[in-house]
Amino acid sequence: MTRVSVNRTLNRLYWLLSIALLLLLASKFAEDIPDLPPFVVSAANKVYDFMRDMSLLIATGGVAYLSNIFQKRSKFVESLEEEWRNIVRTKSVLLSTCEKPYLATDDYLAAFYKISETIDTMRIVYKNSGETGSLVGLYPYTPLHDMRRALQTLDPRITPEATMEQKNLVRDAILQSFFALRETFLEELDLEEPQSPLLISGARRLKVPGAAVAARIMQDHQRRRLEREPAARPDVDVFLTTIRTLEEENAALAAKTPVER
Structure with a gap:
């Protein structure tokens, strides 16, 4: 559950609580309002009695509902944090791939499958932007695809001898995409x-x-x-005392200035 969803749900709950309190207050003092029809006063008294009798149940339900909301939010944040760790690990793999003087096919495939895995695991955190029952929508964080496309230009099966200049360009493109992703992805975590x-x-x-x-x-x-x-073991005690004393003497010697030595 995203921060926007939580705030929207809490706002609805606050409005509902405010309306209920106003209704309860009006029902309590309905008899003091002049020129109010008797049937309205009677209905207000019944509403007040009902709300008073059900207050414990209503409060319990509200607490359970809030607990459910914050539990969903907590699980979402945990998934988001794990996904970010996965993105950081993937970025490190891609950068190390760009630094290899001789890029083997196995190294390239390992990096390619790593970024592909990261792209797909994003779907357990977010759905596509604009996705509907009939439309696929847009992938929420396109820089991951930019990182994938940049890596694909180093495929040894297509470019057997990629130059260091080309690898540096791919590295810079990966870093630029990562920085752009970081700037927006971490906003959901409410970092301080x-x-x-x-x-x-x-x-x-x-x-x-x-x-x-x-x-x-x-x-x-x-x-x-x-x-x-x-x-119990005097030899162990002597051994521990000796190495502790030696360590303290070495530390004291290292702390002295050349003149003091």
Whole structure:
């Protein structure tokens, strides 16, 4: 279920809920409205009593309906994410095919069947645009076909000796198609910007080695407790202590500047 379908369904539900609440409110205060015919007041009271008696059932049905909607949305998003992963893997296969100095028929066929598979698996996520009972419609993401057509120009059975210039052109066409596809395909996932992005090149870790005092105290407490217990394998304990000490010494040596060394 796409985002548009979910929003459309929720809007209908909100309108229905608003109308029901207004009807319930009008039924509740129908007796206070002057010059209202008695049969209207009687009908309003019956409606109010009915809505009050059925409120629990109506609320339960509404919750179940909403759960069904969001469950469908969740499954759709999962399918969409898996399809995108498949597209990315396919793009990598196609690009690696373009980088081969000598393209064998088996390599080409593996890449061709991979892009064909990706094109067909799209149909478990989306139907064709404009598809009807009598019309096939249009494939929803044509750049995948552009990637397929570009790859087909490297078929060794047709072009036995494709030049590197031709392979580079095919690679650029695949990348252009992929970037165009990514720009629209991921819109359905409702992606947000990260709260703590790292936007600079050449970043490095700013934290320094060490731990809080509480962690150090707990570490010492656990070590003293372990030392009081008899060792099941003293040789293993000695071995682990030796390699840990050696690792710490090497790390401390690597952290020193050339002058300190």
